[in-house]
Amino acid sequence: MESLIRDIHDFPTPGVVFKDLTPVLADPAGLRDAIDTMVTLAPEGIDMVAGVESRGFWFAPSIALALGCGFVAMRKPAKLPGPVLRRPVTLEYGEDELAVHTGQIPAGARVLIVDDVLATGGTLMGAADLVEDADASVAGALLFLELTALDGRAALEERGIDVRTAIRA
Ligand SMILES: O=P(O)(O)OC[C@H]1O[C@H](OP(=O)(O)OP(=O)(O)O)[C@H](O)[C@@H]1O
Numbered sequence: 001m002e003s004l005i006r007d008i009h010d011f012p013t014p015g016v017v018f019k020d021l022t023p024v025l026a027d028p029a030g031l032r033d034a035i036d037t038m039v040t041l042a043p044e045g046i047d048m049v050a051g052v053e054s055r056g057f058w059f060a061p062s063i064a065l066a067l068g069c070g071f072v073a074m075r076k077p078a079k080l081p082g083p084v085l086r087r088p089v090t091l092e093y094g095e096d097e098l099a100v101h102t103g104q105i106p107a108g109a110r111v112l113i114v115d116d117v118l119a120t121g122g123t124l125m126g127a128a129d130l131v132e133d134a135d136a137s138v139a140g141a142l143l144f145l146e147l148t149a150l151d152g153r154a155a156l157e158e159r160g161i162d163v164r165t166a167i168r169a
C-alpha cells in the first residue's frame with residue numbers, strides 16, 4: 001500500500017512535496033488494506049467518527065461503518081447549510097476554517113477524528129477544538145499517513161490526543 005503513494009513536488013505551492021493518495025484508493029487491494037489497517041488501529045469505545053473535508057471523507061465513513069458508529073462531517077467554510085460551530089486552522093501550506101453542524105456531535109460523546117494526512121497537525125488541532133466546543137471528548141485521531149518530518153504528532157500528544165497512523169513517511 002505504501003508503494004502506491006505518489007510524491008508530487010511543488011504542489012500546491014513551491015517547496016511542498018505533496019503525498020498523492022489517489023493511487024492507493026484506486027487500487028482495490030490498496031483501498032481494502034488502507035481501511036482494514038485503520039479500523040484495526042482505532043481505539044475502543046468510540047461513539048462517533050468525525051471526518052475532515054475533503055480527503056478525510058475518503059476514509060471516515062468506511063471506518064464509521066466498520067466501528068458501528070455514525071459519521072459527522074467537519075467541513076470547510078460556507079458548505080454546511082445549518083447553524084455551525086467554527087474554528088480556524090493553519091496547515092502546512094495555508095490557512096482555512098473548519099465547521100460542524102451545531103448539535104450533531106452529542107455532548108459527552110467520545111469522538112474519533114479521521115483524516116488522510118497528518119502534516120503540521122494544525123488541521124487536527126482545529127478539529128479537536130470543534131469536538132471540545134461541542135462538549136464532547138477526543139477519543140483519538142486516526143490518519144492514513146503521517147509526515148514525521150513535520151512533527152504534527154508532538155503538539156497533538158502534548159494536548160493529550162491519542163494519535164494513530166497507518167503509515168509513517
Ligand atoms: O497537518 P496539517 O498541516 O494541518 O495538514 C493536513 C491537512 O492538509 C490536507 O488538507 P487540505 O486543507 O489540503 O484539504 P483537502 O483535504 O480538501 O485537499 C489534509 O487532507 C489534512 O486535512
Ligand SMILES: Nc1ncnc2[nH]cnc12
Pocket residue numbers: 016017018019020091092093117119120147
Ligand atoms: N505534504 C502533503 N501531502 C499531502 N497532503 C498534505 N496535507 C498537508 N501537507 C500535505
